[in-house]
Amino acid sequence: MRRILPDGMTGAIMAIEGISDAVVFLHGPGGCRVRHMVVSSAVFPKEPVEDPYMPYYYGYPQVPSSYLDEYDFINGAFYKSREGLGTVRRTSPSLIVVLDSPGAGLIGDDHGKAILENDLGGIAMHIQESMASVPVPVSFDGTLRKVMEFLGPERRCVRRGTVNVLGLSLMDKDWKAARDEVCRHLSDMGLEVISCPGAGSSVEDLTESVNAEYNVVVCPEMCAGLLEWYEGFGIPAIRSDAGAPVGLDATEAWIMAVAEFTGRDPAVPLANVDRCRGHIFEKLSGMRYNALRLRGLTFSVAGTASVIRPLTEWLYSYLAMAPVAVKADRGSDADETDALRRFLSDVGFGGSWDKEPVPCGAVLCEGIAALTMQLSDECRVGIPIGYSSMGIDDIIPRPVYGLRGVLYIMDELLHGVRAS
Structure with missing residues (x-):
């Protein structure tokens, strides 16, 4: 299945939204704001602004936008940058980052001037380049680096x-x-x-x-x-x-x-790992037939190489599952990618490399693709592990990392083979 992944603009916006007291001011049409304001508010709701219905916010407290229209693209929209930043200033953020949508970046509005006219020189910055076409990891990381350079902290002591x-x-x-x-x-x-x-x-x-x-x-x-x-x-x-x-x-x-x-x-964290390993062993031993159904179960996995490499190795080595499609996303670390490709070749699954998820026993990737394949009976179980599966409706924690991640993936696999 061909997956739809977020673009670099999403990575940049979410990097800023991940700072608890920072605000993204998105200079662009309202449509460029919608998904970002909804997702950021869902995964990391912040303190509500005094009047969420004031201009540039229009009912949502996060990712305010200048809402450019056709007039602005023809005649420029500096006035919206200046007014919008003045409105954002009223919410007293510690940092404001102005980002242009891909189209708005072509207008060339002087955000630096708008920042100075609002007396925001110490807390507001403008990132000029459009990152829509770069991979999410690159834009996320690059945005955070620019923020740190802007903040300019000094190392006083270790x-x-x-x-x-x-x-x-x-x-x-x-x-x-x-x-x-x-x-x-x-x-x-x-x-x-x-x-x-x-x-x-x-x-x-x-x-x-x-x-x-x-x-x-x-x-x-x-x-x-x-x-x-x-x-x-x-x-x-x-x-x-x-x-x-x-x-x-x-x-x-x-x-x-x-x-x-x-x-x-x-000693303490390793003891926790041992307890987790023992707990899984007891559960698998007690389930007998259902646990055996994992052996030889085919799986597809796609995502960032440093995440899917250890996941693939674990599913193959610990649960005896068979990787039939493995795809490292754009922006993946070169060393991690090479290590994953070598592992597949060494265990006789070299032909699975660089394939998007295919119909099989289990699919592990971002949530939309994984769950769509499960609903369409293209796999027994779809397991969200990243990007668009951000746990918006999860109450019980289900991260991918650490021991909680181990239990989450094991639960999904066992529930999947039981129900199939």
Whole structure:
């Protein structure tokens, strides 16, 4: 099935929306705003503005827009940039980022002048280039790097035993639960998390982040440029050779990578991994026939390479499932992509590489494609793992990362084979 993925403009908007006290002002037609305002409000609702029906907000408290029309495209819309920024200023954000829609970028309205006329020079910035055509990881990471460059924090001192968690985003499935899961593993090793850029941290957190002792990487694709920027301050990066913490083995490897680099004791989080592994073993042993139905079950998987590599390896090695279609999305890390391709070749599934999801036993990808294939009987179970499956209607946390991610995927697989 051909999937529809978000574009780079979505990545840029969600990067800013992932800062708790920042506001995106979208300079463009109202139609460019709709999906972003709905999704950002659903996954990360912020403090309501005093009057959500005031101009440029029109009933939604997030991602205000200039609502350009045909007159503006012909004659320019500087007046809307100036008025809109003045309206946004009334909500007292710590940071305002002006982004142009692809068409609005051709008009050439002087947002810098509008910022100065509203006396917002210290808290407002304009990102000029259109990122609609670039992959989401590139635009997300690039936007956060530009924000950090604009904030210009100074490294005063190293706060020993502290970390930044990089590579999480609002586009991760159940991003808050994913963040909490990762931070819990770090806390269990005595490490304090200063910030998670793009995943709920404030401008103050981002400013303080340059004083962290380490950066811990979850999904490298979402933070490559940001890592490079932090390295300029002498902050080393910790990255697991196993990829993102997805599945039992990769989660264990991620914990060990952090422990070995920092010299911290991993006993508590490793004990949690063992308990999780034991719990799954007991459940599979008790289910007998249903558990055996997982053996040889075919699956398709698509997504960011650092996520689907450990997922593919875990499903194949731990559950004896067979990968029939594996697709790394645009913007995937080159090393992770090469490692995944080699793994498939080594285990005799080289022909599955670079294929979009096909009818099979289980499909793991972004939610729209996975669930559509399940509803159309093209697979027994569709499991959302990213992008458009952002947990908008999930009450029980179902992230992809860490031990909660392991339990989520196991539950979906077992429920799927039971119902089929």
